[in-house]
Amino acid sequence: MKNLKRWLKRSLLYASVAVFCFFSASPFIWMLITMFKQDKDLYRSANNPFIFNEPPTLEHLNLLINRTNFPVFLRNSIFIGVLVVMITLVISIPAAYSLARLVGSWGERAGIGIFLVYLVPPTLLFIPLTRVVVSLGLHNSLWSMVLVYPTITIPFSTWLLMGFFKSIPRDLEEAARVDGYSRLMSFFKVIMPLSVSGIVAVIAFTFTLTLHEFVYALAFVTSSAQRTISVGVPTELVRGDVFYWQSLMAAAAIVAIPVGLVYNVFLDRLVAGFTMGAVKG
Amino acid sequence: MEETATIKKNWTAGLRFWSDREELLGPLFLFPAILYIVALVGIPFMIALAYSFSDVTVGNTSLDFAGLQNFQAILKTPQFITSLGNTIVFTIVSQIIIIVLANILALILSEDFRGKWFARFLIMLPWATPIALGTIGWLWLLDSKFSPIDWTLRYLHLLGEPGALLGAQKNLFYLGRVELAKASIMAIYVWRMLPLAAVILMAGLTSIPQDILDQADVDGASFWRTLFQIKLPLILPIMSIALLFSLIFTIGDMAVVYVLTRGGPVYYTQILPTWAYYKGIESGALAEGAATALFLFPVLLAVAIMVLRFSRRTEVT
Numbered sequence: 286m287k288n289l290k291r292w293l294k295r296s297l298l299y300a301s302v303a304v305f306c307f308f309s310a311s312p313f314i315w316m317l318i319t320m321f322k323q324d325k326d327l328y329r330s331a332n333n334p335f336i337f338n339e340p341p342t343l344e345h346l347n348l349l350i351n352r353t354n355f356p357v358f359l360r361n362s363i364f365i366g367v368l369v370v371m372i373t374l375v376i377s378i379p380a381a382y383s384l385a386r387l388v389g390s391w392g393e394r395a396g397i398g399i400f401l402v403y404l405v406p407p408t409l410l411f412i413p414l415t416r417v418v419v420s421l422g423l424h425n426s427l428w429s430m431v432l433v434y435p436t437i438t439i440p441f442s443t444w445l446l447m448g449f450f451k452s453i454p455r456d457l458e459e460a461a462r463v464d465g466y467s468r469l470m471s472f473f474k475v476i477m478p479l480s481v482s483g484i485v486a487v488i489a490f491t492f493t494l495t496l497h498e499f500v501y502a503l504a505f506v507t508s509s510a511q512r513t514i515s516v517g518v519p520t521e522l523v524r525g526d527v528f529y530w531q532s533l534m535a536a537a538a539i540v541a542i543p544v545g546l547v548y549n550v551f552l553d554r555l556v557a558g559f560t561m562g563a564v565k566g
Numbered sequence: 567m568e569e570t571a572t573i574k575k576n577w578t579a580g581l582r583f584w585s586d587r588e589e590l591l592g593p594l595f596l597f598p599a600i601l602y603i604v605a606l607v608g609i610p611f612m613i614a615l616a617y618s619f620s621d622v623t624v625g626n627t628s629l630d631f632a633g634l635q636n637f638q639a640i641l642k643t644p645q646f647i648t649s650l651g652n653t654i655v656f657t658i659v660s661q662i663i664i665i666v667l668a669n670i671l672a673l674i675l676s677e678d679f680r681g682k683w684f685a686r687f688l689i690m691l692p693w694a695t696p697i698a699l700g701t702i703g704w705l706w707l708l709d710s711k712f713s714p715i716d717w718t719l720r721y722l723h724l725l726g727e728p729g730a731l732l733g734a735q736k737n738l739f740y741l742g743r744v745e746l747a748k749a750s751i752m753a754i755y756v757w758r759m760l761p762l763a764a765v766i767l768m769a770g771l772t773s774i775p776q777d778i779l780d781q782a783d784v785d786g787a788s789f790w791r792t793l794f795q796i797k798l799p800l801i802l803p804i805m806s807i808a809l810l811f812s813l814i815f816t817i818g819d820m821a822v823v824y825v826l827t828r829g830g831p832v833y834y835t836q837i838l839p840t841w842a843y844y845k846g847i848e849s850g851a852l853a854e855g856a857a858t859a860l861f862l863f864p865v866l867l868a869v870a871i872m873v874l875r876f877s878r879r880t881e882v883t
Binding site: 295298299301302305306308309310311312313315316319327328330333334335375376377379380382383384387388392395399402404405406407408409410411412413414415416417432433435436439440443468469493496497499500503504514515516518519528530533534536537540541542544545546547548549552556557559560 | 701765824
C-alpha cells in the first residue's frame with residue numbers, strides 16, 4: 286500500500302514535469318521541426334505536422350544565412366551587445382562598490398533608488414527618448430541603442446554587483462591596506478579578483494538583455510541594415526504578406542537555444558539579484 | 567634627475583592622498599551612474615510629462631501648454647479605452663494565472679527527479695528567448711490554416727467535421743477572433759513569465775529552514791497542511807517579489823501584441839504601449855502618444871511603493 290502510494294506520487298511528479306516542459310517547449314519544438322521542412326510538406330493541411338512527410342531540407346537555413354539580412358542583424362546585435370556590456374561594467378562596478386562600501390547610511394537608499402529605475406519600463410519612455418535620439422542625430426543608427434541600452438542594464442547590474450561586493454569580508458581589504466595598499470588599490474587588488482564570477486554573470490545578463498530589447502530598437506531605427514535581431518527578424522523576414530516560415534523559425538531557434546543555455550548556467554546568480562538578498566543563498 | 571623624482575614622488579603621494587579619501591571616492595564612483603540615469607531616464611521622463619501637457623507633434627515641435635487637452639482627447643477615442651481596458655485585463659488575468667502556476671511549478675522543481683537539469687532548461691527557455699522571437703514561434707503555432715493544434719484537434723475528431731465539439735469549420739482562427747486572440751496574448755504572457763516567477767519562488771522555498779519542516783513532519787502535519795500553513799506563509803514576501811517582476815515585465819512589453827496581432831482584429835487587442843507607439847511614432851502625434859504611455863505611470867507608482875515597503879521590512883529583520 287505504501288509502495289503504491291509512493292509510486293503514484295512519483296508518476297504524478299513526472300507527469301506534471303512533462304506537462305510544464307511541453308507547455309514551455311512547444312513553440313521551440315515546432316520551430317525545430319518547421320525549419321527543416323520542405324514547402325510541399327509544410328503547406329498541406331492534411332499532412333501530419335509533427336513528422337517529416339518529405340525528406341528534411343537545409344534549403345531554408347541556407348536562404349536565411351545567404352539571402353536575407355539575418356547575418357547583418359546578428360552582427361548589429363553583437364556589436365551593440367559588446368559595447369553596452371563595456372559601458373555597463375565601467376559605470377556599474379564603481380557605482381556598486383561605492384554603494385556597498387564607501388557611501389555610508391544613505392548608500393542603502395541610493396541603492397534602492399537605482400533599483401527603482403530598473404522598474405521604469407521602456408514602454409513609458411520610448412517617445413521622449415526617440416526625440417532625444419533624433420536631436421542627437423543618432424536616429425537610424427546603432428549608436429542610438431548603444432547610448433540608451435545602458436539605462437536598462439546599469440541599474441540591475443549595479444544592484445547585482447552591490448550584493449556581491451557586500452558578501453566579501455571587509456577584513457580582506459583592511460589587511461591589504463595594512464600591507465600598504467591605498468583604498469583604491471585594495472579595490473583593484475582584492476575586490477576585483479574575488480568578484481570575477483559576479484562580473485561574468487553581469488556580462489551574461491547585460492548581453493542577453495540587449496538581445497531581448499524590442500521597444501527602443503523598434504522606435505529608433507527604421508532602416509533594415511541597422512536593425513537588431515529582436516526587431517529585424519519579425520519585421521523584415523516577412524515580405525508583404527508572405528511569411529518565410531521555415532527561415533523565420535530557423536532564425537528564432539538559432540538565437541533562442543544558445544541564449545537559453547547561457548541563462549541556465551547563470552540562473553542561480555540571477556535569481557539572487559532578483560530576490561534582492563531577501564533570500565540568503 | 568632629482569627634480570623629476572621629486573615630482574614623481576609628489577604625484578604618487580598626491581594620488582595616494584586622493585585614493586584614500588573615502589568621502590571623495592564614494593561620490594566619485596557613484597557619479598557616472600547617477601549622471602547616466604538622470605540624463606537618459608530622468609530628463610526623458612520630464613519630457614514625457616511636458617509632451618503630454620502640450621500640443622507637440624513631429625511636424626510642429628514647439629511646446630505650447632495645452633493643459634489637459636490631450637487627456638480629454640484620448641479619453642474620447644474608443645481605441646484608447648479599449649487599450650486601457652486590455653492592458654488592465656491582460657495584466658491582472660495573466661498575473662493571477664502566473665502566480666498560481668508558478669507556485670505549483672516551484673514545488674515540483676524543488677523535488678528531486680531524473681533529468682532535472684534538462685527539464686529546467688526547457689522550462690527556462692521562454693524567458694531566456696528574446697520575446698519577439700518567442701512570439702514568432704507562437705504566431706506560427708497559432709496559424710490560421712496550418713496550426714498543429716488545429717491538426718491535432720481534427721485528428722481527435724474535435725474539430726472540422728459535422729457535429730464536432732469545437733465546430734464544423736476546419737480551423738479555430740485563434741488570432742482572427744477577438745476572444746481567442748485575447749486569450750492567446752494572455753497565454754504568451756503566462757508562458758513567458760512563468761519560469762522567472764517559478765525560480766524566484768524556488769529560491770524562497772529552499773530558504774525555509776529544514777528544522778521547521780522536520781518538526782511539522784514529526785507533528786504529523788499532512789502535505790496540504792504543511793503547504794498552506796508553513797510554506798506559503800513563509801514565502802509570501804518572496805511571492806510579492808516574483809509578482810513585482812512579472813508585473814513589470816508584462817507592463818513593459820509591447821512585442822507580444824505587436825508581433826502576434828498588431829492590435830487586431832481591428833483594434834480590439836491593442837494595449838497602451840502599442841497604441842502609444844502607433845499614435846506617437848507612426849502617426850507622429852507625440853503629445854497624444856506620450857499622454858497615452860503616461861497612463862502606465864500610476865500602476866508603476868503603486869508597484870514602486872510596494873517594493874519600498876518590502877525593502878523596509880527586510881531591513882528591519
